[in-house]
Amino acid sequence: xNAISRDSLLSLEDYARQRTAFRSRIIAHKxxxxxxxxxxxxxxFEDELTIRYQIQEMLRIERSFExxxxxxxLDAYNPLVPDGGNWKATMMIEFTDEGxxxxxxxxxxxxxxxxxxxxxxxxxxFAIADEDLERDNGEKTSAVHFLRFELPPxxxxxxxxxxxxxxxxxxxxxxxxVEPVPEAIRQSLCGDLxx
Numbered sequence: 726x727n728a729i730s731r732d733s734l735l736s737l738e739d740y741a742r743q744r745t746a747f748r749s750r751i752i753a754h755k756x757x758x759x760x761x762x763x764x765x766x767x768x769x770f771e772d773e774l775t776i777r778y779q780i781q782e783m784l785r786i787e788r789s790f791e792x793x794x795x796x797x798x799l800d801a802y803n804p805l806v807p808d809g810g811n812w813k814a815t816m817m818i819e820f821t822d823e824g825x826x827x828x829x830x831x832x833x834x835x836x837x838x839x840x841x842x843x844x845x846x847x848x849x850x851f852a853i854a855d856e857d858l859e860r861d862n863g864e865k866t867s868a869v870h871f872l873r874f875e876l877p878p879x880x881x882x883x884x885x886x887x888x889x890x891x892x893x894x895x896x897x898x899x900x901x902x903v904e905p906v907p908e909a910i911r912q913s914l915c916g917d918l919x920x
Contacts, residue, residue, distance in 0.1 A: 728803040729777055737790055740781050751778045757913040762894050763901035765829070768814045768840070768872070770910075771805045772917055779805075804857070805871065809919035810881070814852075816840060816870040830865040832898040837870035839896040843904075844880040845888040849895075881918045890914070 735743065751774065758770040769775070780798050789795060807813050816837060820826035841849035852872035876884075884890065890911045893902035905911070 757909045767817045807917040812874045814872045818868045836896045843891040
């Protein structure tokens with residue numbers, strides 16, 4: 726649950742040698758951290774490993790090896806690592822047709838604040854969205870949002886004891902619920918939480 730440190734990152738050369746294996750590991754890891762809410766909303770729940778991969782990829786793409794550039798990436802991505810009392814997710818709104826995407830992004834303003842998780846029979850816990858910057862305007866929302874779900878300790882204990890998990894979105898233009906969340910995903914998300 727700790728932040729990713731500078732000295733824990735691979736050098737560009739070491740990462741180049743390990744990239745294929747690391748990428749395969751991430752693809753397998755994300756399967757138990759990806760949830761589709763209907764046809765057009767995908768949540769990828771981030772953790773230390775997914776964010777470490779993102780940082781390594783950004784450093785690779787930017788060919789960044791100077792301390793300031795590396796620190797910039799750490800500062801940008803470390804806030805996306807859950808801290809033991811929350812979940813953090815990347816939400817993607819996906820439409821293959823560009824015209825449909827434009828139309829729906831205009832309809833879905835505010836959707837990022839209508840995504841929720843529910844543990845057992847508890848009340849929905851709505852996402853805190855886009856803390857880094859505003860991602861919508863009066864005309865449309867973004868296709869990508871960053872969400873945080875703050876979980877009360879009693880709910881965390883219930884999850885660790887086997888309580889069911891539901892995740893959904895409740896927006897005037899789009900609703901979807903996954904209940905129960907598949908056990909592999911529930912177990913993976915429990916791993917982000919301190920008991």
